[in-house]
Structure formats: C-alpha cells, structure tokens
Amino acid sequence: MLVKRSVTSSLAKALISIMILSVLSTGVALITVAASLRDAEAVNIAGSLRMQSYRLAYKLANGSTDLNKYLAQYQQSLLAPALLKLNRFYVPRDVQEKYQTLRQSWQELEKQILAGDPENYQFNVASYVAQIDQFVLALQRYSELKLGIVAAISFVGYIAIAALVLFCIRFMRRQVVTPLKRLVDASLHIRQRDFSHPPLDVSLPNELGVLSQTFTAMSGDLSKLYKSLESKVEEKTERLQQANRTLEVLYSCSQALSAGQLDQRAFEKVLLIVRLSEQLQCIRLNVEDNFSRWQVSSGEPAAALEWHDLVIVQDNKPVGSLNWQHQQQPPHPHLIQSVANMLSRGVYFNRAQKQHMQFLLMEERSTIARELHDSLAQALTFLRIQLTLLKRTLADNSPPAHDIIDDFDRALADAYRQLRELLATFRLTIQDADLNTALQQVLEPLKLLTPARIQLHCRLASQALNAQQQVHALQIVREAVLNAIKHADAQEIVIRCEITPDGNNQITICDDGSGIDSLDEPEGHYGLNIMSERAARLGGTLHIQRGKEKGTEVCLTFPP
Missing domain, CATH: 3.30.565.10 (Histidine kinase-like ATPase, C-terminal domain)
Known part of the structure; x- marks a missing residue:
C-alpha cells in the first residue's frame, strides 16, 4: 500500500505557503516603507521653494548684493537628491511631469533674475508658486499612495494567510482528526473484545488511509485469531484440568510411596488411588525378579473385560508390567505412563531399602562379632594358655588335678569352637x-x-x-x-x-x-x-x- 498524498508533505506545503506569503507581504511592505523614508524631506524641500521664490523677488527689488548666494541656494534646493529620486520608473508620471515643469519654469525665472528684470519676475512668481503648490500636493498624494499600497499588501497577505490557516484546519479535520477519532473508537471497541467496530475510511490517500486499511485488516485477523485462541484456550484448559488431576494423582501416589516403609501395602495403596481416580475395574502390578515374580492388585477383575498392558522398564530392562481393565473411558496415557515410571522407581527403592536394612543388620552383627573376638575370644585364649602352664607346673604329682584340668581343657575347647561358629555366623x-x-x-x-x-x-x-x-x-x-x-x-x-x-x-x-x-x-x-x-x-x-x-x-x- 502506497501513500499518494502524504499528510506530512501537505502540511509542509501549507506551512511553506504561509511562510512565503508572510515573507512576501512583509517584504513588499518594508520595501514600500523604505522607499517612503525621504518623502517627508522631499515635501519639506518642495515647500521651502515657495519661500525662497518670494525671498528672491524681495532681494531683486531691493538690489541686494547677496542675490547670487540666495540664487545658488535655490538652485541647490531644486536639485536636491530627494527631488531627483522622483525620476525613477516607479514614481507616478504626474509627479515626474510636475517636477519637470517646475524646473523648466524656473529656468525662465532664473533668466529674468540674471537679466535684472524684477517686474517680470514678480509678475510670473505667483504662477510659479502655484506650480510649486501643485507639486507639493502631488508629492503628498504620492506618499499617501505608498502608504495605501502597504496597507493593501498587508491586508491581502493577512487574508491569504488566514485562508491558508483555515484550509489547514479543514484539511487536518478531514484528513487527520476525523480518521484518528474513528481509529480511537475502533481501538476502544477492540479493547473491549468487540471486533465489529464502525467502518474506517480506507479511501484516504494519506498515511491515515493506509493505517485505516491496515487496522481493518488487523481487526479481521485479530477476530479470527481471537476465535481460534478461544477454542485453543478451552482445549488447553481441559488439558490443564487433566494435568492437574494427573498431578494430584501422582502426588497422592508419591505420598503413598514415601509416607513410610516401602512395602507391599504401599504398592497396594498406589494401585487403589489410580483405580479410584481413573474409575478402573481392576489394576494390578506384576514384578519379575531374577528367579521369581510377585503381584499386587486392586479391584476385582471381570472376565468379560479386556486386559490392557504396559511394560515397566528400569535401566532399559523390563522388570514387570502394569495391567488394568476399564469399563468406560480409558485412563489417560500420560498418567498411566507416569504411574508406571513411579512404580518402577518404587520397585528399585524397595530393593534398595531392603538391601540397606540388610547392610545395617550385617554391620550390627559384624560389630557384635568384633566385640566377641576382642573380649571373649581373647579371654578364652588367655585361659587356655594359663591352663597349659598349669599342666606343666603340676607335672605328674597329682592325677586328680590332671583330670580336673583335662575337663577344663575340653570345656574351653568346646567353648572356643562354639565361639568360632558364632563369630562365623555373625560375620555373614x-x-x-x-x-x-x-x-x-x-x-x-x-x-x-x-x-x-x-x-x-x-x-x-x-x-x-x-x-x-x-x-x-x-x-x-x-x-x-x-x-x-x-x-x-x-x-x-x-x-x-x-x-x-x-x-x-x-x-x-x-x-x-x-x-x-x-x-x-x-x-x-x-x-x-x-x-x-x-x-x-x-x-x-x-x-x-x-x-x-x-x-x-x-x-x-x-x-x-
């Protein structure tokens, strides 16, 4: 999906247009104002020409000696830079013509002054001053025109800027605010798990149009995923319930195997727990020893029901089997397998427990044997040695004493032999x-x-x-x-x-x-x-x- 008309570029264009209009209106106004900086000077110089004209008439009539000085001063005022700027192209033609007419009229009057003809000068000076008044009036209107132009340019610039601002506001409302509001409303609906939200405007050529299309597609996908997840959650919930029940059964079986001595009663209790939990008709455990086998069962078997078998493995070797009969639903395979593994470990620990008890008994009997050997055996040996020394001491002097000594010797020999047998028995x-x-x-x-x-x-x-x-x-x-x-x-x-x-x-x-x-x-x-x-x-x-x-x-x- 491509963006045909980006919101960012549109707003950027509008803002750039506003900035250009502001710069243009402000620049033209500043240029116009800058051009009007010497208007007051021009009006002042033009107004001073009237006074200077009458002063020359007075000096000429009285024959003043400084007439040339005032004449030069007049000439300087008439050709002042502020007045010479009126010859530029943007100055109104009326102002330029009045200024040229004024300069031409002054040339005639200047000749009269230089000729010393005060009568003609005084006769023509009134009309010349009238021309000056017309020229001053034209300068004033020209200055007022420039101020009007500045005002008009500023007004037009403000109108254009206001129009662009209104266009931007309208554009933002239609292209941004309204679609965003719809997107927010749609997101609130989705937040409440309601995927049937009002339709979005997917025809917009900007980013929000693309976002609306994507949001609509995402909403449809989320609706499908949510329905799929609901079914999966139900399935997982059922599995978790089964797993929880399995864990409870396995925990009970583990408690039965670890509560006390691991014997036949513990295995019977485990089978009873599994039978009641899985509603089995009968369940039994068959264990095969090296040369024998033993069996533990729970429940009464039914001749009409089929037996199901699971081999019990220990260290990759079969040690027996777990058999069961069910009337309704078969037991969970993971539970049966876990119970089989637990029973396998139980058989192993049963043997280990018995072997440990035997080791304890053998150790205790070995301890008794060592004590007998270190105490009674040593005492009997000492008595036999002493009895031998006694026989040598008596020699053949007393036959009755030798008979008694022989009886003692036989009794000690029997006691010593019995002690050896006893030690051999204890050292088994x-x-x-x-x-x-x-x-x-x-x-x-x-x-x-x-x-x-x-x-x-x-x-x-x-x-x-x-x-x-x-x-x-x-x-x-x-x-x-x-x-x-x-x-x-x-x-x-x-x-x-x-x-x-x-x-x-x-x-x-x-x-x-x-x-x-x-x-x-x-x-x-x-x-x-x-x-x-x-x-x-x-x-x-x-x-x-x-x-x-x-x-x-x-x-x-x-x-x-």
Whole structure:
C-alpha cells in the first residue's frame, strides 16, 4: 500500500505557503516603507521653494548684493537628491511631469533674475508658486499612495494567510482528526473484545488511509485469531484440568510411596488411588525378579473385560508390567505412563531399602562379632594358655588335678569352637536384597568346604521377606547346610524355596547323608536350638526329620 498524498508533505506545503506569503507581504511592505523614508524631506524641500521664490523677488527689488548666494541656494534646493529620486520608473508620471515643469519654469525665472528684470519676475512668481503648490500636493498624494499600497499588501497577505490557516484546519479535520477519532473508537471497541467496530475510511490517500486499511485488516485477523485462541484456550484448559488431576494423582501416589516403609501395602495403596481416580475395574502390578515374580492388585477383575498392558522398564530392562481393565473411558496415557515410571522407581527403592536394612543388620552383627573376638575370644585364649602352664607346673604329682584340668581343657575347647561358629555366623555378609541372589552368596563359600553338590531352587519373591526375616532365613539355611556338610557326609544337598498351597513361605533343605539320629543336641552344641529360635522370630515353625529314603530334611514354614 502506497501513500499518494502524504499528510506530512501537505502540511509542509501549507506551512511553506504561509511562510512565503508572510515573507512576501512583509517584504513588499518594508520595501514600500523604505522607499517612503525621504518623502517627508522631499515635501519639506518642495515647500521651502515657495519661500525662497518670494525671498528672491524681495532681494531683486531691493538690489541686494547677496542675490547670487540666495540664487545658488535655490538652485541647490531644486536639485536636491530627494527631488531627483522622483525620476525613477516607479514614481507616478504626474509627479515626474510636475517636477519637470517646475524646473523648466524656473529656468525662465532664473533668466529674468540674471537679466535684472524684477517686474517680470514678480509678475510670473505667483504662477510659479502655484506650480510649486501643485507639486507639493502631488508629492503628498504620492506618499499617501505608498502608504495605501502597504496597507493593501498587508491586508491581502493577512487574508491569504488566514485562508491558508483555515484550509489547514479543514484539511487536518478531514484528513487527520476525523480518521484518528474513528481509529480511537475502533481501538476502544477492540479493547473491549468487540471486533465489529464502525467502518474506517480506507479511501484516504494519506498515511491515515493506509493505517485505516491496515487496522481493518488487523481487526479481521485479530477476530479470527481471537476465535481460534478461544477454542485453543478451552482445549488447553481441559488439558490443564487433566494435568492437574494427573498431578494430584501422582502426588497422592508419591505420598503413598514415601509416607513410610516401602512395602507391599504401599504398592497396594498406589494401585487403589489410580483405580479410584481413573474409575478402573481392576489394576494390578506384576514384578519379575531374577528367579521369581510377585503381584499386587486392586479391584476385582471381570472376565468379560479386556486386559490392557504396559511394560515397566528400569535401566532399559523390563522388570514387570502394569495391567488394568476399564469399563468406560480409558485412563489417560500420560498418567498411566507416569504411574508406571513411579512404580518402577518404587520397585528399585524397595530393593534398595531392603538391601540397606540388610547392610545395617550385617554391620550390627559384624560389630557384635568384633566385640566377641576382642573380649571373649581373647579371654578364652588367655585361659587356655594359663591352663597349659598349669599342666606343666603340676607335672605328674597329682592325677586328680590332671583330670580336673583335662575337663577344663575340653570345656574351653568346646567353648572356643562354639565361639568360632558364632563369630562365623555373625560375620555373614549379604550384598543383594534379592532372596535368590542372597542365598547364592551364602552358599558360595560353603561349596568350598565339601565335594557335595549343592542345588538351589528358589521360587519365593523378594517381597515375601523383609530384611530381618531374610537374615534369619539365610542363617537357618546356612546352619542346616553346614550340619549336612559336617555331620551327614552328604553327596547332594538341595535347597527349595516355594509357596505352600495355603499361601505360606516354605524353605526346605534336604540331603542324602547318614541322617540325623536325634533331635537332642550333644552337650555344648546349640545350633538346632538357635535355628528353632530363629524360626520363632519369623513367626513360623521348624521341622527336622529323617528323609523318606535317607538323609535329613529341614523344613522352615512361616507366613508372608
């Protein structure tokens, strides 16, 4: 869009015209006034010619000796510069003719004076003075004419300037003020989100016409954009509401996972929150450990509804799946994905939490072992040394004393052996929270003590035992395998971990050795009693019996 007639250039032209008119009227008036500066002098000199003419007549009649002086003075006045300027082109012809006639008449009178003829001079001087009066009157009218011309020029200049000012005012009102007012009204309508404003004058050939065209196009575009934005805002509002609901659900799930210990109840609470929020029929979490799997669910599944699955990934490896059934609207995919990610981290932290608890237990037991080694073990060693010195001191002098010393020696040996076993038990280390991996770590050093084949079949999930339960179960398994290695002369030892039909956890240790003779432990041995105490700590039972064919079977049963 091009501007055909700019407002700026139009106003500039008008202002320049006003300035030119002002300069012209003022300049002509000043020139005219400057030309009238010597009019008064000319009138004064012309008026003085009358007095000088009569003075010459008087001097001529009396025969005055200074007649030539007055004659020269008259001649100087008649040819004064102020009168000679009357010969210029702009002086009225009447004034020039009267001045020339006056000079010609004076030549005749001058001859009469020089001839000494006072009678003719006096006779003609009256008519000559009348010519002077006519010349003075012409000079006066010429001066008045110039003042009239100045007044007329000033008046015409003022009229022209006033006309240009009125034209500028009218031009500004039509070309600037009215379009601007319409633009302001239109902008107020748009400010109030009303795009149906009164039409603008787009036919103006100036900048405001271009602005009106642009404003009209912008208003139409804004109307389309506003309608589009309204629909987008509604869509975004709906999304924000969904996001807000998602955040509330995720916050509740996060609170459920971080409120207390991260166990099966925490996962059940998370599934319950998601099921109620998304109105699901049933939702369940399946987690696959290294050699086992466990499941947590919320709601009752319906056989007629389809199951939907989402794989739970941890470190780019699948660790389980999230399954759900819905009757009406499906759950929001971002929410389900976020919940799946949160459950994945929850599974990770569950294992880490259990491992941390195990580390704390192992550290505490290592501390007890160190204390036993530094106190009781040192004391028993000192007693054995002292007992050896006592035997050497008594020599063979007192057989009864040697019998007593032998009893003391056997008792100290049994106590020292039991202390070593106790230290070995307390120094048990577990590096992994997974039950299967922890059992393998416990059995690995035991395999070095025997040529027997040790097999492990674990089907218990890591969620089946907490950290403390796992430690007790591992100690029972270790003690049972050690007994099979030391006392049964077994060739094969099998450990099975599984869930019974009634839902309890069961760990069975079977060997093909000589079999246990009695459940009564020899004096100074406490392994079976400690195993029973650990089973009681688990809230379960420990059964030790001979195998169906041979060997011994140790069965630990405890609730989940």
